[in-house]
Amino acid sequence: MKRYSLNILLVVFAIGLLFAAHFRIIDGYIQIVVMTIGINIMMSTSLNLVNGNMGEFTCGHAAFMCVGAYISSILSVFCFGTKFGEPLLPAASVVIVFPIILLIGGAVAAISSLLVSVPSFKTRDDYLAIISIAVNYMIISAIENMDFVGGSRGFQGMKDTVWAMTDIFDGPWMLFWVINFTVFTVWVIRRFISSTYGKGVNAICQDEVAAEIMSVNTNKIKIINFMVAAGLAGCAGGLYAHMIGYVNPQSFNILKSTEALVMVYLGGMGSLSGAIISAIIFTGLLEVLRSQAIIDGLISPVTFMFPDWEPSAGVIKWVIIPLLLIIVMQFRSEGIMGNRELGDVFPKLKKFYRFK
């Protein structure tokens, strides 16, 4: 029972969510929020693999998301869209081909991670951060200058694939895929971290030279770790592209990378459950603070004093969230979970589930 409790809970939750979405109990907006949370969980947990577990500092994670998004979008338009001519594959195969397309996007993103992981053999910390920012800019401007994917105007046509899926069965397909891939991501990362390779990653974080002395091939482990992280970010990018139906290189700029970085540091370095929790909180907060009514309520003491001032939610949101971040870093600099997992913080929970 203990062994399966978490899986059962997850399945029940996922089916419940899908049913609620299918029978319109939750509307399209909530679905989008849930999907964004899922994609953000993928982003933060995969970045956590590099920044938390391996102790490197990279801030260009959105670049890999960008690669994944574009590759899977192009493939999906080739296979099922009409933009580049007749669809290559019959629309009926979409349900099988779509996850493969996402995984190919992830694989290409993983290969592109070599741009960061190879320099990381010799550099660390701030220098690697600069390299990763440079890679982020490189990838974005490369895509901006590719005319056949629309350049800086962006690229669309992926909705054809989603519609092909709804033709087969009219249901919340994107939600289904996001849930599946989020669970897949967390599972992969968990397995990776508890494997022998994961121990090597931890050793690199602690002391790279000592790890090398203990015969850990640090270069190999760095490449693998970056590839896993970038590959999963690439899958997240593919999902994002198909969820919105439109991609633009500028939506994967340094700000997007920073968002992922914030989620990792908010959750606690090296804590998988922390990254998940902070992705949920952060995304939820972004959405909640979008409402003008809530913002008005929150700052009513200030507007009471300055009646002429009518701030918009869009502006105040970006004051409140960084402020929260400052407060968290000031009083709990290790993040929400520190570098512990949920089971370490609440030992009693361990009785009820096993997480592997």
Added chain:
Amino acid sequence: MMLQVENLEVKYGNIQALHGISFHVNEGEIVTLIGANGAGKTTSLHTIARLPPPEAPRVIAGDIKFQGESILKTKPSDVVKELHLALSPEGRRIFGNLTVMENLKLATYARAKDDDLNKEFERIFDLFPRLKERRTQRSESLSGGEQQMLAVGRALMTGCKILMLDEPSMGLAPVLKYDLFRKLKQLNEEGMTILLVEQNANLALHLAHRGYVLDTGNIVAEGTSEELLGNPDVKKAYLGG
């Protein structure tokens, strides 16, 4: 001869740290390199272990041979894996946020898949019973002496044929120091070859079979421990009269 260093010259940047030193280690021996600070003891070990940058010294001349074959082109992680040369580094450098057991397990990266690890763990725990008591503790919570035991145990877990120890007595109370050296003696009697680098020349020479005295990158004296202990120059410079 198991390990042979021939006319080794190395540089850190522009600074030459070793000016052509030669020494060798036979199977089953304890050999010690002694000398003052900056004499090149640690550099020698780092060069043999092929440490990666930034610690890596650059070899400009000479050769290091292990069982007759040059190891200068070997990758650092393969030095342990294929040549079975393990280094227990200066200042211990254990993985603080891993448990004692995990630290030991990490060292088994170097091993073939079918090795009997439980037997190896038992061997380490027989040698250092304290580690067994503390095997589920995070290793940063261990005392200095226990951390040193862990560092030696971790190096042994790689299944090494030559154990290189860099200043194992650093920061240890005398009792712990003697205890550790007794353990090293015991290891050697079980057949382990040891290359020891020590500040504490007196202690090191009493443990070792042979020794080399290094001074600013040159070997100034060599011989059996008894010879070195009796050598008036060595006595004056390193043994305190």
